[in-house]
Amino acid sequence: MAWDWSYTWSILPTLLKGLVVTLEATFLGFAFALVVGMVWAVIRRGAPGPLRTAVVWLVEFIRSTPLLVQLFFIYYVLPQWGLVLSPLVAGVLGLGLHYSAYTAEVYRSGIDAVPKGQWDAATALGFGRLETFWRIVLPQAIPPTIPALGNRLIAIFKDSPLLAVITVTELLQQAKLLGAENFRYLEPLTLVGVIFLILSLISSRFVRWMEVWSEQAV
């Protein structure tokens, strides 16, 4: 057996330090995606024609090009235009922007699911369009989308190792460094896989539980 347990235990603390960075990037990226995705969703819903068309194409563009190339663009091109970012900030922006295309889609389905009558009723009560949207439609549209947003969070978590390519020392990068240092990749990389597996299994069970719970609440 090629597996070395004492090596495994010795690298675990360093890997967990990488995991902290991974989780940081995941949650910050998710927060960014939640906000930017809402901007896209609002523009698609209410903005005049040309702006709406531009955003529809932009979202389609972001969603159908590789996150890795987007990260390279943010990390290498923006400094040329005077915006120098640390690897972690570039990574968070990249993750957030990429997944804003997906959260926008989730929001849209939530907004479309609110019955037309809600808009009509709000208009009849003298609410303006924007006020109706913020105070009547959104509070009804968001709760049912929480499980879908949870799945996006898990997807961001699973895409966060891409940040290793722009030198963020998250979990995978940490494993790579350990592997190179000790000429043993088997243990660190397997541990990374196991950590990802455990965390995403737990979180997808949790999302599944929320789905059942929200169906019962309706």
Add this chain to the structure above:
Amino acid sequence: MTGLLHSVTQFVATSWGVLEVLVAEGLPVTLAIMAGGSVVAVVAALAAGLGRVSRIRPWRWTSTIYVEAFRGTSALVQLFWFYFALPRLGVTLSAMTVGIVVLGLNTGSYGAEVVRGAIQAVPKGQWEAATALGFTRGQAMRRIVLPQAALRMIPPAGNLLIELLKNTALALTIGLTEITFRAQALRSETLDTAEIFTVALLLYFMLAQVVSFGMRRAERRLAVGRAGYPGGGGA
């Protein structure tokens, strides 16, 4: 004004040169991974998707383990594991093999859930009718249920193929000279960073459009003669 015009012309000219390099030297590898990966993905998705609804336990269990393992970890981690860690266990594969098999299996694990969902969405009555007509379970699956489920699989399968296309960029990390690899190499040679990554993004975008166009055609073709689908017959 002329200054701006000059820099725009320059940007376009440089971009054109970049496009030629990426298409000539990167695109073939991207397309090879994409083609091989799609085949692996379709086979794995069907095998595991059918396995998940099968009554044969070992098949069901293997399928579940495969789907959970590949969906639960990250595509990049999988590439690294198969390329850097697996040799330690005595299995050494070429970078191209790892790229095609791992990215294909990754997409296939999501595809398996699409296959399973589509099969389960076929009304129970179809199974009962097939049983009443004397079909075995296997025959009913092959000749009654799968053909109906196939149409439902197409739109999500199209999205997964685009995810596979996006994932081919990860292959640069194991040294495959696909589009993103060429773009990175070109960046260190010429420093035309803005042009290079703009062109790379546009190239991927066009490829994705080709994939979704192809899938829409496939859907229309499969829908011929079906009620309730565009291109199908009336209800």
